[in-house]
Amino acid sequence: MKISSCEARVKFMVSPKRWLSILSVNSLMLFNVSLPVLMLPNIVNGGEVIAQTDPNAEAEKLLRQGYELLKQGTAESKKQAIEISEKALQLYREAGNKTWEALTLLGIGRVYSDLGEKQKALDYFNQSLTLWREVRDQTGEARTLTDIGRVYNDLGEKQTALNYYNQSLPLLQQVRDQTREAATLHNIGRVYHDLGEKQTALNYYNQSLPLSRQVGNKFGVATTLYNIGRVYNDLGEKQKALDYFNQSLPLWQEVRYQTGEARTLTDIGGIYDDLGEKQTALNYYNQSLPLSRQVGNKFGVATTLYNIGAVYNDLGEKQKALDYFNQSLPLSRQVGDQTGEARTLTDIGRVYNDLGEKKTALNYYNQSLPLWREVRDQTREAATLHNIGRVYNDLGEKQTALNYYNQSLPLSRQVGNKSGVAITLYNIGAVYNDLGEKQKALDYYNQSLPLSRQVGDQTREAGVLNNIGGIYDNLGEKQKALDYCNQSLTLSRQVGDKSGVATSLNNIGGIYDNLGEKQKALNYYNQSLPLWQEVGDKSAEAATLNNIGLVYDNLGEKQTALNYLNQSLTLSRQVGNKSGVGTSLNNIGGIYDNLGEKQKALNYYNQSLPLLQQVGDKSAEAATLNNIGRVYNDLGEKQKALDYYNQSLTLSQQLGNKAGEATTLYNFALLKRSQGNLTAALTDMELSINIIEQLRSKIIATDLRTSYFATVQNYYQFYINLLMQLHKQNPNEGYDSKALSASERSHARSLLDILAESGADIKTGVDPKLLTQEKQLLQKLNTLDQARQLNTPGYNPDELKQQIETLTNQLQQLEVKIKQNSPRYANLKYPEPLTASEIQQQVIDQDTILLQYSLGEDRSYLWLVTPTEISSYELLPRTEIEELAKQFREEITSLSPVPETGNKLSEILLSPVANKLENKRLLIVGDGILQTIPFAALPLPQNLNQTNYQPLIVNHEIVTLPSASSISILREQVKGRTPAPKKVAVFADPVFADNDPRFQTTSQTKKETETKDLIAMALTRSLEDFLGLSFSRLEGTRQEAEAILALVPDNLEQLSLDFDANRESAINPDLSQYQIVHLATHGLLNETQPELSGLVLSLYDKTGKGKPGFLQLNDIFNLEMPAELVVLSACETGVGEEIRGEGLVSLTRGFMYAGAKRVVVSLWSVADNSTAELMENYYQKILETGKNPVESMRETQLEMLNSSNWKAPYYWAAFVVQGEWK
Template identity: 45%
Template structure:
């Protein structure tokens, strides 16, 4: 048996959520909106009018339909099949008599019974037919009910954008009718989709809103369903105890209502909590309680979920053969109900078991089948942020695949498995960035519904106005409490903005015609990205083993590196010492930490990189590491060694494929005509003597604004050396070719104007602002007051960058931590770099930490001097400037120069 995998990790997909389906058409709250796990509706769910008609009028339709209801109410699969036969006969009668009301009633129940049998294609067909009837007669409640269930079906099939759009239609109908129970059902289900896509913050918001409604309405079954779903989000947020408490509340309600499917769902989820704690015996106990309950009600999807979880238990107890048997049974059920995401999960589990059994060929076949499904499902998500979170939740699949391929490479070094592993690594990286770069030049708004475009523009204006209001509130008497309320409104507007952009993509003929970019294979990387003087170093940090691929234009060599824990420990310690005021000048202490990290990630390839320009595609914690300051000298002590930058030009890339797309898009863009626009020394707050000279300033209270910025990780102190920086750089360019925006002129209005598109180089010397929860709100801080001392919106947000046209050769973000952002697995750092690349920049210089104001001014002067006077390329100029800083005693510490990296085109 292979010893390379000893445990199988639990994943978020091991749980069951309770999705509301509006099961019957009565206006009674206790019946209309029920969970899929509630007691199945019987004839009592029909309206009183229909009940009386069926009981009193012995018409052919009523007799046949009533027989179907009696069979259905028995609640067994056999009885449901009998109900289907009777209702199909009733449907034929209704259509023959041209009775649309009876036709609608029968279509609804046929859709419901097939839905409960997980025969979703047939169910959707019936529901679509009945929806057209309810649209004809204007029955809003019934339309919303059908749309709610159709959306569930789309979500199960992985048609996520269709699901969102259909839920949105249902939600608006419920709200128009002021029917709170239906609204709660659909809110709950929207949360379900967000959770499936890995956006647990949004899921929590929707579940909480649903819970507030159902708690007020007092329906215990709907309360239990929402508690079940809230438990999942708590579990995924690492709040296991809170999740367990929430699940136990739901379980008590299910049992009190004698609701078997709901009880099974929550028992399964409690088992998952114990599995996450590696308490396999306790987990198995709960799974074994859930399994017969699923079987009792004939729910194959639920049974598949618990079988998969029992397989994980068996694998972790050292019995992969037993695990495999359970997975194979679960796979059959998954395919019966066309649950593509869960099918991929089960295939992944099968691959894990096959590897444990040393069946590597079969393991590879199964994981490749799983990844094909994941790629298909990813393509069904129109929103780029949700594509990123969905893909992040599936990164374990790729990590396993890469590790498996590299294991096979070790056994068969000449078979090309290391090439396949590198190509798999490329598929895990910055995929959304590749896609937005491709769409940037496609004018995807052409041919889109003008109303959608108007909504987008309105939301952009709304966000700008809200930011202006927020700043005025922070600067006024209402202070931070009032601004916090507005923050919630801004988050809501951002969510609406994302949804509208997704609809634009989904309905755009230009977007539909776009060929989505495929990550490059090894040969394409060698031909389209590299030349004879350049080497790609691509890293992948894995749980037990990490990997490095060194690629030139004619060779690929791969290396095995330490696992995630060791690399993260070394990288964090080096970065801590390097950026700490107490340690940064202790050269020997920093050198010792640098040496340990370099030995772990660079020493294996040291003999191959001589004389090469290095393209670094980092991963995980390595995205925060300044490779320019590392060394390949192989020392182990505290002696200082020449940094990597002395011998090598270094460029950072999100992925090798990104550079190929950048080059393609750059070839189609017009060139700027002027040389340099520079923003520097903005006016931020109370410590700025330029404000104290204005009459209105005494009326403002900027301390609140500064406190808010500090809460976001920004100290809005003046950066006086940025004025020196700007003067030194501007002196290198003719006045006619330069636009200097200093002080009050360094404002957002200019930064978002068309004027900026005229310049080849754009330089921002200011503070950066990071927002990891909503990356669209990350940005640069420009002047926050006008020349009269009045507060103004000075934040240039990332969502605004996506609306700019900046065909610049170079954008320099000479600000704090501008190279960072939200780190999303499968995407890397989602920060300002991609915003400027989308706007048209070929390359961006950014910083990895809070840089020193005076040191940065010195570095930037040298950088531009090398470019503009010595004629070096931006990457070569940055290297030379960093070498000069290192050679100067005052600036020798890498803290002052290594934080700046060039991302993008190196030529």
């Protein structure tokens, strides 16, 4: 139960919970809201002015009647005022009075704007504007331009609004109308505020403020102070915001503008609301509410009721919230405030969404949507479309969600709402991520990222970075995942987002955890833990404690693990997190199970089971049923075990959980074998193995791969053992041949799993288009399959099942295409190992014998295969063979001339077949540690009683293979290939240290000694920590290289020494021109983490600058190296506690995939001078006498064996040949 990389969807709610932050603009544009016509006070208060300017008494009378109707403030009275004003307008036109015609048009336009009929308003304003220009009245022109700007602002067309305001501003400056200049500067600031450009908004507000003060316009001062407060509020500077609001408040009281006072009280309440001081917020809202009621401001009443509802919503009192919203809604409708109505409907939808009533939420969102369209508020139309998309996403209707998001996106772009665009891109990315389309998700996240930065939303930026990191983690690109998570961590720290910091720390810990870096993982988890405690997120705290417990479990510190898991359990119980409780109980049970305390384990499993059933986590339920069955099996209660296994199997099959199904079938087989029912056990085991081989490694969640792949090898070992037991009972039924085939399948699967662990992105040997299709299908399948297993909310189960079936069919069809068009890649990715009879026909010849080994917990096996015979032999258990093999290696590497343990090991491994070996070539397919010992140095089994040491190489040419099938694949790969035109390319004596004397001076600038490459660092630790090795200079390889190339004409060789022995040269396609590639450099055949096997080349350039120098497994598989021979002359095999021999296999198989016909590799690092002599003699035989590389190696090793200086096996036995012997 890990906190996954953050996939939170940001709810795109453009409307803030307090309307005033947006709606107050209506009172601010010209600082005289109530007057429909700018010069009307002169008309109604001074009849003499009318007499001088307009002799039409009838028009004057009509305007007075219209003004009285407007004062009533209802929608109907406003419409009546328009009708009367139209009559006055006609009179002015007949009289030819253009000034008053323009003024009346302006007044009618304002009333239409107030009624929300914006297009009609624009029509009247434009007619007015034309007349002002005709009469050259700059004051009227400026005011009309301002009103046109207001309408476009109301319509959400912010850039157009700015255009009109900017035309008005210089005119007002020319006529020295500082009052309206201040208002227009204010309005420009307001637009920039809406566009999210807060600093620009502040600049304009601060230009407006002193002008209003100069002209003594306290209303204007109050308004501007108020809106400056709003900007600081939006910037998160709450105290500054409060300061400006509190300056504004007494001015509203002074000018007796209770509407402004009420709004300011509301916004002060809003700040306290944001600060979490909900009761203080309610206090201010409740002061605001009666003020709005006193002045009959239904609009203000509706606003405040809405905000009170929002507080109750935040307090979790959803019903109270709905009560206040439902009081607010009819008031908005009464005053014809479609914007307020739409906003309240939207937020009622939000409450129902939070209550889980998704359909009801949709109903309210769909009521609000046409209202936003009617008032032409594209910003909020986009927001509502987005919210509808979010509901469909939660309902699992991903395509419908995408449809609404894609309607929302262009609207946000049209109105220049960068914040809205960023959020929508982000959430589209989240949907594609849910659908498994990782590349599309990355594309959208990467579009969202710069926009989040532009609008200064560092919290969202951190979230996007974290999600990008999550995708790369899921794709196995751990270095990129770390880079993005660390960027997210830095940003979250900058903005003080403790929850974000904790999430990033936890995710980084998870990456290191999956990489096996347990101490680093603990470090990050432990940094995360106190932050969760500070923010009070007990669920996340519990999850982190659980993660720490699991790390200690993996480290073998069971009691410490139990301590953390019990803390996690307590917290999950406190917060009522049944899923967390069930998980912790199950994990605690697992530890007691491993400690052998079966009754305790059973107790915890049985507590876990009903909780997992209650929360509907069927995948975890199936696993727990399986665990209970296993405990009953261990306790000897077989029938109970069968009952629980059957329940687990049924659930796994219903879920399509193939891995779980395979595990339970394996447990069935174990139980039935223990009852002596081998045939029934075999049936279950074959079903289990078939499922495993159908599974592709990429369909396993990243954090499960390591443990899952280790388990898979146990399945194969049990399968082989079962078949051999059946062979013992029925020696003529061919079970031993089936067991040999199973061994081949095990080797093929092992390599596939190593490649998955290494994250190898193999691009060679496959059509790029097919590879892209495969990746995309696997990503989708992986995501949807996990969603099904985990019962993830937001997915429709029926749709999910159908989608998985469709994708599975598409993948199967694609596999067929890949096998037809890219056989090289198909043999690796979709292996079909040879059967026993095919090995006899396709691999073995009359002069060759195959010896294939399989090491098992209870017993091991050996198969001898010739073209006419398959014989099998039971050997000692793995642990006994491993102990002898380790001693044998230690004796050899300590320069023992006659390794004494060799006799015992030879007796076990070779004596059973001694009388059949004759003098034939031996093909050795080892298993585990047997892949790391030199069979050539084992004493001849016929001479074990003699004192004279005679190693196996005396009578036999020896070739080792990753598997018997690998030679068939290799032959198919090189069939018809002509040898490369040039002879030998040699890499030797790379530069590893920053104090290497080959740097020209010691006064160079500080060298870059650290690499940012995660796998490179892991390789470094593999060599330096795990093996106790450092990157010492390999000076002797220079002589080795020069001796080899002395045998080759200058124009047919390539020598890469010193700084030139680098990674760039090694991956250069020109290397494909050489028949032999010799790499004399440090290497690691890592047997504990085979995916970290690799070669080390120069780590610096000539200037001392650090550079990537590791040739990793991924690089090797992507080389184009059609060589006859690749030689790795300075490798070191790391022998850990558990040896599987896979480091050697992965490295040599990589070079074979790249095209090498044979690979010579050293099993330990040998002294420079002896290696140089061996290599010089070896190459002399190949290049001057034309002998086969396998034959040449045997002759060279025999010469050293018979010499006085190099007789000890240490000097000659390290070098083994893998691959083609013909």
